[in-house]
Amino acid sequence: MSPKPSLSLWEYATLPIAISRIIYTLVGACFRAPFRESSGAPTFKRYVLYAGMRAVVENMTIRQFQAINPSTTEAYETVAKRKRFRSDIVKLPDGSLGCWVGDRNAETILVWFHGGGFAYMASTAHVEFLLDVVAQASKHGLSLAVFLLQHDVAPQAQYPRQLEQAVTTIRYLTEDFGKSYSQLLIGGDSAGGNLTIGLLSHLSHPHPTIPALNSHGWNIKGAILLSPWVSLLDLDSQSFRENRPKDGLSGPGLKAWANAFMKPAQRDNYNCPLYATSEWWRDVRAESILVLAGENEILVDQIRQFAEKLKEHNEEEVDILISPGEAHNPPVDERQLGIHGQNGMMENKLCQWILDRT
Template sequence: MTVRVDVGEHAYSATLWEWIVLLSKATAITFRLMLKAAKAGRRDQKNGLTFHQYIAYQGMRDYQCGLDAVAIQNLLPSTSKTCEGFASRHRIANSTIRLPCGTTAQWLGPRNALKVVVLFHGGGYMSPALSEHVSLAFGMSDPSRRDAAVVVLSYNLACESANRYPRQLQQAVALLGHLLHVEKVLPSSITLLGDSAGAHLLLSLVLHLSHPNPLVTPLKFSGRLSGAVLVSPWVTMDTSAASMQLNKDKDVLSASSLEYWAQNFLGGADYDSWNTPTMAPEEWWGDLLVDDILVLYGHDELLRDDTLIFCERLRAGHAKTTVLDFPGEAHVHMLMNRFLRINKPCKSEETLVNWMDSHLGDGDCV
């Protein structure tokens, strides 16, 4: 029986017995992956992937399918712990924002920074942030060389029985309201950044600002946010697009995992314009309270077709939108390239670095 946790990102902590079961499952997945590696041999290419990529991507899919949300949440360090470690390694300031609703966020960098990047990390709404997520928010550059700070929302992680929609949107609205009205950060100084499920949350938030979700408190302010970056956005809970099958052996995601995460996140809620951005009326994209929008995604993603359809609607309504599709790249490729130690040249990362440099100032890559 899992133990309920009253505070923190995840709702349950595993008991001793559940830890034994969890580690047994993880060991079995690793063993099966080793057998797949041996069977694959040292072939140079499989579906356009190197041997290293093939095994790394297969491992990602195997762990996603073999471990449930609670298991992954207990295995990985919390977002706050990851941010603390990142700040310590890079010798930058780190402090905790505590909101009245119980939500926390980490402020990395100077409190008087001229620019603030608000990060909504990905992970299917069920996994905490990785160190690579924080690097994304700093534009893959040395944090100490930017007159910018990063604020990372530690939103509640969904599982089979807790932290369902619209909880994460409520937390995102509370954080942005705190930055604007308590910290007195100017809207024009704020850039939003999200990858995958984090980009989904970002879209929910910007839609809510102009067209409030009836289940979430409205947020009013004067002006417009500086920009928004969406990396491999998750824009619909549906998994029927052709790319779900065409790219199933090229991506780090599996369609069954997407379905499981969506079920946990929605918790039985009906689809609406905030949890399924592709359903939002076309005119809603014409009055977003954000200036420049950048969307980056890989051509080898399961989410490719849905992202393409969404971006056509976004660009039709929001003129200051740049959309780039990168051949040979998978889901959140710039992050996975580092996390999985593939370390190959990455065009999407180069694009992100250049865009962030133009908005936040130059910095040295890390």
């Protein structure tokens, strides 16, 4: 596990400056919101809060953010205490930690890789979202649990460490825990979607520095790509320019995260799947794949391009939803911002897709 950074006196001294800039941005957004028209987020509250999200990553360094926020396991234990369920944290053979959401003896296991640009840990919103997914399955009499990996974060841990941890997770669940590949769903949001795609690549084309997985001819039951980050190094597309006021994701933030995660590694098909050819996906090792994106998110053009390439040789297996009016990763981000009410189209689609495979 990547330890939390110890901030220098200078880093502590500049934190109030960063916070004041974030507050200034929020106040300014409140004044601009009534005049946003169609170029901004669909509601006043979303316009303001998305501006605040962008301001956080553009004004606070990665180290500052990591130092003042909980780790994945700390966020998980916070939700466990609040929701009054017993926390169940396990250590994997490589020292990584994983959190069980639901009964670990469930018939179907969803392995979830959280977002955060490979630089941030999972939040309480991630755990609450996954807890709601498990509750939906239980309500329908289905046996589902989630295994949430606490992967190491950049810049302390860089590519391909997180892919190694994802591979270790699958090996642990199949070889040590006794699950078959046909009992596993895998998925992730944002950077976690990138990691999910990297794992799919590894199943078909083992990474040269990571031991191959032996699925004994079985495919993963399914894979969920929720607002996946498919191109870490290319931040120029029409949706990047047009959707910035409609989304909480920040272009400068993505660039900072990519630099922390990638350097000195080079682009390849595992970390930048948008640039893999359609042939690369001919033997994808998943029975079905769900790709979700919001029409208002800055990544939507690249996600759409990737999904169409993925679908070229997997027409029946790939299901794509580009949701009108939704931004980046609403199941997590809207819970994080305190504006989650009724499930949006993306979350409803995701939940039904899981229920159909549990």
